[in-house]
Amino acid sequence: MHVQLIEMYVFVLAGFVGFFVITRVPALLHTPLMSTTNAISAISLVGSLVMAGADHGTTATILGFVAVICATTNVVGGFIITDRMLKMFKPAGRPGAKK
Amino acid sequence: MHVQLIEMYVFVLAGFVGFFVITRVPALLHTPLMSTTNAISAISLVGSLVMAGADHGTTATILGFVAVICATTNVVGGFIITDRMLKMFKPAGRPGAKK
Amino acid sequence: MSPRTVFIEGAYLLASILFVLGLRSLNYPDKARRGIQLAMVGMLLAIVGTLVHHEIVRYDWIIAGLVIGTIIGYPLGVYVPMTAMPQRIAFSHMFGAIAATLVGIAEYWRLGNGAEVPSSEMAALGFEVLFGALTITGSFMAFGKLQEFLPSRPVTFRGQNYVSIGMFVVAVGLFVWLVADPGNPRAFYAMVALALAFGVSLVLPIGGADMPVVISLLNSYAGLASSATGFAIGNNVLIIAGALDGASGFILSIIMSRAMNRSFTNVLFGAFGAAPQAGTKTASGLTVHSITPEDAAIQLAYARSVIVVPGYGMAVAQAQHQVRELAELIEKNGGSVLYAIHPVAGRMPGHMNVLLAEADVPYDKLKEMDEINGEFKNADVALVIGANDVVNPAARSDKGSPIYGMPILNVDEAKQVIVMKRSMNPGFAGIENDLFYKDNTAMLFGDAKQSLSKLVHEIKQA
Amino acid sequence: MSPRTVFIEGAYLLASILFVLGLRSLNYPDKARRGIQLAMVGMLLAIVGTLVHHEIVRYDWIIAGLVIGTIIGYPLGVYVPMTAMPQRIAFSHMFGAIAATLVGIAEYWRLGNGAEVPSSEMAALGFEVLFGALTITGSFMAFGKLQEFLPSRPVTFRGQNYVSIGMFVVAVGLFVWLVADPGNPRAFYAMVALALAFGVSLVLPIGGADMPVVISLLNSYAGLASSATGFAIGNNVLIIAGALDGASGFILSIIMSRAMNRSFTNVLFGAFGAAPQAGTKTASGLTVHSITPEDAAIQLAYARSVIVVPGYGMAVAQAQHQVRELAELIEKNGGSVLYAIHPVAGRMPGHMNVLLAEADVPYDKLKEMDEINGEFKNADVALVIGANDVVNPAARSDKGSPIYGMPILNVDEAKQVIVMKRSMNPGFAGIENDLFYKDNTAMLFGDAKQSLSKLVHEIKQA
Numbered sequence A, B: 001m002h003v004q005l006i007e008m009y010v011f012v013l014a015g016f017v018g019f020f021v022i023t024r025v026p027a028l029l030h031t032p033l034m035s036t037t038n039a040i041s042a043i044s045l046v047g048s049l050v051m052a053g054a055d056h057g058t059t060a061t062i063l064g065f066v067a068v069i070c071a072t073t074n075v076v077g078g079f080i081i082t083d084r085m086l087k088m089f090k091p092a093g094r095p096g097a098k099k
Numbered sequence C, D: 001m002s003p004r005t006v007f008i009e010g011a012y013l014l015a016s017i018l019f020v021l022g023l024r025s026l027n028y029p030d031k032a033r034r035g036i037q038l039a040m041v042g043m044l045l046a047i048v049g050t051l052v053h054h055e056i057v058r059y060d061w062i063i064a065g066l067v068i069g070t071i072i073g074y075p076l077g078v079y080v081p082m083t084a085m086p087q088r089i090a091f092s093h094m095f096g097a098i099a100a101t102l103v104g105i106a107e108y109w110r111l112g113n114g115a116e117v118p119s120s121e122m123a124a125l126g127f128e129v130l131f132g133a134l135t136i137t138g139s140f141m142a143f144g145k146l147q148e149f150l151p152s153r154p155v156t157f158r159g160q161n162y163v164s165i166g167m168f169v170v171a172v173g174l175f176v177w178l179v180a181d182p183g184n185p186r187a188f189y190a191m192v193a194l195a196l197a198f199g200v201s202l203v204l205p206i207g208g209a210d211m212p213v214v215i216s217l218l219n220s221y222a223g224l225a226s227s228a229t230g231f232a233i234g235n236n237v238l239i240i241a242g243a244l245d246g247a248s249g250f251i252l253s254i255i256m257s258r259a260m261n262r263s264f265t266n267v268l269f270g271a272f273g274a275a276p277q278a279g280t281k282t283a284s285g286l287t288v289h290s291i292t293p294e295d296a297a298i299q300l301a302y303a304r305s306v307i308v309v310p311g312y313g314m315a316v317a318q319a320q321h322q323v324r325e326l327a328e329l330i331e332k333n334g335g336s337v338l339y340a341i342h343p344v345a346g347r348m349p350g351h352m353n354v355l356l357a358e359a360d361v362p363y364d365k366l367k368e369m370d371e372i373n374g375e376f377k378n379a380d381v382a383l384v385i386g387a388n389d390v391v392n393p394a395a396r397s398d399k400g401s402p403i404y405g406m407p408i409l410n411v412d413e414a415k416q417v418i419v420m421k422r423s424m425n426p427g428f429a430g431i432e433n434d435l436f437y438k439d440n441t442a443m444l445f446g447d448a449k450q451s452l453s454k455l456v457h458e459i460k461q462a
């Protein structure tokens, strides 16, 4: 019980951190921001992995397995597409040599 | 034990919050900032109060008592002086009517 | 504390720090890529930390899941075109929400179908499946509307609001009941079903063009679902990542709604209600000056200073590469070219920036509204490419207009305005645009990509 | 969870949130006061929450402590003049550190003089008393040097560094030993004593003028001591408030050291070493143009645009009110007056801003260095009032100078520079200033307050 209370602090502080950091992301990078948070939100993978690998009966394993698939999809897809996007943003100094 | 671990998160996140907030304080307000954090750091009053009021033997009570005095001094003095300072900062619109 | 616990908890703490640093680096375009790599390392750490968890006894399902997920995720990362980003994001919110919801259900199920769930954990689990389930169907609907296999127009029926609110109230009632008495599987699954239905009814009456706000809001809900999962299973990295997502989605939806001049509550309560109604103030009696590509090319070839104003039409036409080509030609002729990016140009925050970056336009030339609005009066030509609402002077002057008060780009201050679009049809807000009737405005009708190609061709000839 | 626990924990959580919001509001001058009131409410909440703590059985000592503390604190808040802020802050760091250290010692003592302290708590307690004790004596030394009842020059003796480092190493050794075996009161008290001695030896060799950096660093240490207390007694609001303080002190000392052109490690490791040595490059053969108050008054009376550059000398002379009076006269004559505030002008971050605000100068006229540096070339007169190092061109040009590379105010670009100081003595860094020998520089010798009064008098006459 007490632990859940401290976790409340973690939540509130993380919310503040999120607020302070995100409000300073320039409009230029709002799309990469969306896809990054998308990838990060796949952190529920952590819970899914335990479900899929623990000994909690077949139902839990199957549900966990499906959850692992969904979350992994987001991790992989989300980070790749964000990186692909950010790779495109170049300052004037070194414009791409593409024709 | 586990609790101390979560508290580590609280510490780290609060550090981030502090970093993000403080770096954006303009130089104009650096002195008030110093006196504010000074007042806030008197939060150790919370620990002092418990020491002074709990039934942990005379030594603990006396130590707690002295600690309460010191911390209260900072709370009262720190907030008053900060407020006094901030009261002086006025935008051009309404300069003080002082002669 | 066993070494294993130390390792796991250390990995989680470090992962949390890396997530924060990763997002933080998105504050600086030149550090953004490095930052995302930090976040990736964080994710990897969290995964590795979890794999040594003492409850895990078998790895076959885990490995299978990771492999299948990678196989599905890879093409979603590599091949999806930039123009399909909105639906891509909606789609993956759905996946994330499925994961969170299934974990919640499995947790409930394994604890004796609720019998062994303590009240405090039930509260967290309840939030998790509530937010999770409504995000699943909500995101699916958004995806469908954007991909246009569902009707993208608002679908409404009589009493719809009452049905939605009714479902919501019942779901919350079940939630409260469950917290008081967790061992009630029927109530639990009914709650999940209601949340799923609520997600559908929430998005059904919203038009396709409003989806970006909805998606951001669902992002925020998905984050809250992750946080709730963290509370339920006592895992801080989930709480933190969830809170970061929640904040991000929330802030982006506020930014969007503000820039679109919609009220904050309107967004908060699910961007309910239809798209803004057209306050059609027909500009009858006014004439439009249209211009040929040849004439436009001459103007551009001799312009000293050109400001390009891209809008949703550029995305539709996929004309970003032609834009860059034209800009390079103008620069070769000695002119300067800057890009004025309105915060809600296009259909997604940052939409224009990504497209132009894809076409190799350096990001220092992409100027935010406040930065460039003072420059229009010095510009020889403002080249409006498929933008409409974001350059509508009615936002400044016409109190009756639905977009009145929305900050816009002051293109009409430029010496000459050239507007590329296919017709006189209105844009997203469905309203007339007086800009098109001004004396210093010339319309270049046609698909933006084709018009641009013609311009490029003409200037090269000259 | 009992209602009492809910109340206490709710109060603490709310207090933490209010502290963050309070500091956040310091980002905006117009919201700062409201924000500090939020922080005050937070403190009140934390105190009230604590008073209902179940361990508290008697209130007599508590009430006595609160009353005495208020009686001491009130005059420290109301009567201390703004010019004495640095020593005032050093003094209260000492008080804060005493509180934290005593709580740590009492906690150790009550748990069977260490016998019942678990290792994990011992680590936190150890940090608490280490940081606390060194902050007590360190702050006291800083206070003494600033108040000048201790010699403000660096006090050094041979082998001093080895003594300091030796004490530090032994204290850390004791700390490690205690974590392994907490039930060892002798080691504990020896550690406290060593930390006290270390605080003295840390500050002894540092000059009075370097104290602001030391104070900020001690602020940061005091914050860490609070955080450690929070870990020891399991209280989050302490951890959070401590971390906020720690970050603040740390950031301010970095800002100061950067603006003073001192290395980061130099600061981190206690700003060890003496004040920078004078690289005396005598400007022999050059002549100084001095000016009379009458002539200076004429120049100022006819100037269109004046930039005032205050420095430590203005604080010494307490001349801020005369500065404002002069500025108002110039403005009445149709001229414009701005203030150029260097980040380390004076002896404390924000020193000049507070003094000028006290004299009712509106804060929009106080310009930060980056903002105003481009304006000097358009200024008719740059009026340097008791500033020296922050306007020394050697920082730009003389590679051998100890301040080379430090960003400075470009006063020498103004059409005319008037410098007020009492003599040709150097400032804080102890070096010559070529500015005083330039052709467009005129020296107005004398105490700044008196010179300003004369100027005001002359202009009024005219």
Ligand SMILES: NC(=O)c1ccc[n+]([C@@H]2O[C@H](COP(=O)([O-])OP(=O)(O)OC[C@H]3O[C@@H](n4cnc5c(N)ncnc54)[C@H](OP(=O)(O)O)[C@@H]3O)[C@@H](O)[C@H]2O)c1
Pocket (backbone or CB within 6 Å): C209, C210, C211, C212, C213, C256, C259, C260, C310, C311, C312, C313, C314, C316, C317, C343, C344, C345, C346, C347, C348, C349, C350, C351, C385, C386, C387, C388, C389, C390, C391, C420, C421, C422, C423, C424, C425, C426, C427, C428, C429, C446, C447, C448, C449
């Ligand atoms: N960015 C966001 O986050 C976001 C989110 C939600 C809503 N919105 C809304 O979206 C709108 C964005 O404004 P906007 O000015 O970018 O776009 P807009 O007002 O929707 O106008 C787009 C214009 O592009 C033209 N167009 C379409 N396809 C074209 C093609 N192939 N070639 C040339 N022109 C073409 C259309 O005219 P024709 O049909 O005549 O060609 C249309 O008038 C705002 O109202 C905003 O509130 C934005």
Ligand SMILES: NC(=O)c1ccc[n+]([C@@H]2O[C@H](COP(=O)([O-])OP(=O)(O)OC[C@H]3O[C@@H](n4cnc5c(N)ncnc54)[C@H](OP(=O)(O)O)[C@@H]3O)[C@@H](O)[C@H]2O)c1
Pocket (backbone or CB within 6 Å): D209, D210, D211, D212, D213, D256, D259, D260, D310, D311, D312, D313, D314, D316, D317, D343, D344, D345, D346, D347, D348, D349, D350, D351, D385, D386, D387, D388, D389, D390, D391, D420, D421, D422, D423, D424, D425, D426, D427, D428, D429, D446, D447, D448, D449
């Ligand atoms: N702000 C901070 O946080 C901070 C912290 C630590 C160190 N510092 C250091 O402090 C220095 C600040 O530079 P600064 O330019 O403000 O001051 P400064 O370089 O110390 O020079 C102050 C000048 O004021 C003159 N002065 C003293 N009393 C006066 C009076 N009553 N009337 C008129 N003039 C008087 C002195 O010359 P006379 O004796 O000839 O009158 C002296 O040259 C920098 O070197 C900075 O690195 C600042």
